[in-house]
Each structure stands twice: as C-alpha cells, then as structure tokens.
Amino acid sequence: MSGGMRELDGRRAVVTGGTRGGIGAAVTARLTDAGARVLTTARSTPDDVVHPELFVASDVGTAEGVARVAEAALNRLGGVDIVVHVVGGSRQEPGGVLALSDDDWQDAFAVNLFASVRLDRALLPSMIDQGRGAIVHVTSIQRRVPLPTTVPYAAAKAALTSYSKNLATQMAPKGVRVNTVAPGFVETAGARGMVSALAAADGVDENTSRRRIMDSIGGIPLGRPARPEEVAELVAFLVSDRASAITGAEHVIDGGSLRTI
Numbered sequence: 576m577s578g579g580m581r582e583l584d585g586r587r588a589v590v591t592g593g594t595r596g597g598i599g600a601a602v603t604a605r606l607t608d609a610g611a612r613v614l615t616t617a618r619s620t621p622d623d624v625v626h627p628e629l630f631v632a633s634d635v636g637t638a639e640g641v642a643r644v645a646e647a648a649l650n651r652l653g654g655v656d657i658v659v660h661v662v663g664g665s666r667q668e669p670g671g672v673l674a675l676s677d678d679d680w681q682d683a684f685a686v687n688l689f690a691s692v693r694l695d696r697a698l699l700p701s702m703i704d705q706g707r708g709a710i711v712h713v714t715s716i717q718r719r720v721p722l723p724t725t726v727p728y729a730a731a732k733a734a735l736t737s738y739s740k741n742l743a744t745q746m747a748p749k750g751v752r753v754n755t756v757a758p759g760f761v762e763t764a765g766a767r768g769m770v771s772a773l774a775a776a777d778g779v780d781e782n783t784s785r786r787r788i789m790d791s792i793g794g795i796p797l798g799r800p801a802r803p804e805e806v807a808e809l810v811a812f813l814v815s816d817r818a819s820a821i822t823g824a825e826h827v828i829d830g831g832s833l834r835t836i
C-alpha cells in the first residue's frame with residue numbers, strides 16, 4: 576500500500592506466533608501493510624528478522640514467556656490497541672483418551688488457553704485505560720467438531736471460545752471488542768510440509784495426500800484448504816473500525832467444512 580492514510584495507521588498490535596509461514600506470519604504482514612506497528616513473537620528467532628525491535632523470542636506456553644511479551648509490547652510500542660493470539664497447536668495422541676497424561680492435558684491448555692488468558696490479563700488494563708481495543712483469539716473448527724486423535728486440543732479450543740465470549744461481554748462497556756476466528760484446514764508452510772511428508776510416506780502425489788487430509792476432516796466443499804492470507808484478511812477486518820459493532824462472535828473460515836448451522 577502507498578500514499579494516503581492506511582486503515583490501521585497509528586495502531587499498535589501484538590501478534591503471537593508470527594513466523595514460519597503460518598497464520599500469525601500472514602496476520603503480521605497484513606496488519607503491518609495496513610499501517611499498524613506490529614510486535615510479534617515465536618520461540619525461535621528467524622534469520623531474516625527485519626525489525627528486531629518488533630520481535631520477541633519467547634514461549635507463550637509459559638507464564639514467564641507471556642510476561643516477557645507483554646512487557647516488551649508496553650515498553651516498545653508504548654501501549655497496545657490490537658492483540659491477536661494465534662499460537663496454538665495439537666499433537667497427535669494415537670493411544671486414545673485414556674493414554675493421555677496430565678502433562679499432555681497441561682501442555683495443550685498452556686498454549687491453547689492460558690497463553691490468551693495471561694496475555695489479555697497483562698495487556699487489557701492499558702486498553703481499558705484508553706477506552707479502545709480489539710482482540711482476536713484463533714481457535715479451530717475442532718472446538719465444535721473434536722477429532723478423536725486431538726482430544727486435549729479440541730477441549731482447550733472450546734475453553735478458549737467460552738472464555739472469549741465472557742471476556743467480550745465484560746469488555747464491551749469499556750470499548751474493547753473480543754472475537755474468535757475458527758479456521759478449518761489452512762495450508763500454512765507447516766501444513767504444506769505435512770502434505771509432502773505424507774505423500775512421500777504413502778507413495779502418492781501431493782494432490783492425493785492433500786485430498787486425504789481434507790477427507791479426514793469430512794471434506795471441504797470449496798475444494799481446497801484456506802490460505803494463511805485469507806485468514807489474515809478476516810482478522811484484519813475484525814480488528815479494524817469496519818467491525819466496530821462486532822464483538823463476542825465466532826468467525827469460521829473453513830471452506831464449508833462445518834455442516835452444522
């Protein structure tokens with residue numbers, strides 16, 4: 576974008592998980608393009624960080640890691656207008672629900688629920704003070720259709736959705752909006768790696784491998800996974816003033832995978 580005012584000029588944003596070609600990287604690029612100053616985080620520092628002052632190496636699955644991100648945001652940005660919590664993830668748990676240990680459950684809830692709770696708790700006071708803010712939590716369609724191989728993940732995303740709804744209600748009178756974005760299959764760089772690995776392991780081409788993954792989640796009527804940039808577009812809308820009356824809502828982006836109404 577060039578010339579004139581951009582939609583998020585002057586806004587200060589925190590995006591978790593902003594590297595490795597994932598959804599967070601696309602959100603970081605999209606919000607930056609719209610004029611926001613975006614501080615992002617990941618556990619490892621990529622070689623090609625353009626603005627080191629806008630990157631914090633930190634594990635948001637821990638209380639200390641979240642505190643480090645929040646402190647950097649308040650110090651380096653001087654406050655926060657937008658928070659997009661993208662980090663999350665699942666491990667395949669092939670042994671069934673009874674094989675899950677306390678650690679399996681705690682690990683899933685640490686990144687998929689507590690990272691949001693802790694980050695919001697640290698950053699919301701400054702948003703409330705200024706009477707303005709927008710928060711997006713990235714969940715998953717698994718919060719509604721849990722897969723049997725990722726039970727703690729689906730449960731944690733459901734908890735994140737419930738928490739987000741309550742937060743939205745409590746924050747609305749203070750000028751802060753809270754929404755969730757629930758993706759289906761998104762072809763991130765990581766997902767592309769998985770498609771290739773499964774293709775090699777099964778001796779099939781990548782289209783077949785991709786189709787098998789799509790079938791495993793019940794198919795995608797649109798015929799393809801979403802792109803990270805498409806999820807970023809939705810997030811960019813939700814944090815903008817164009818969405819000024821939208822709060823407490825879940826926004827599914829799944830190419831039609833969910834068949835429920």
Ligand SMILES: NC(=O)c1ccc[n+]([C@@H]2O[C@H](COP(=O)([O-])OP(=O)(O)OC[C@H]3O[C@@H](n4cnc5c(N)ncnc54)[C@H](OP(=O)(O)O)[C@@H]3O)[C@@H](O)[C@H]2O)c1
Pocket residue numbers: 591592593594595596597598599616617618619620633634635636661662663664665686713714715716757758759760761762763764765766
């Ligand atoms: N991709 C999909 O199909 C899909 C579908 C539904 C929902 N989602 C949700 O969308 C979100 C993003 O998924 P994605 O596929 O884009 O992820 P991804 O490609 O695996 O990207 C993960 C990003 O987060 C960082 N990260 C991971 N764990 C972290 C931690 N504990 N602390 C700080 N940074 C961390 C990674 O960098 P480091 O490894 O260096 O830390 C990387 O920057 C997740 O919440 C996921 O549950 C994704």
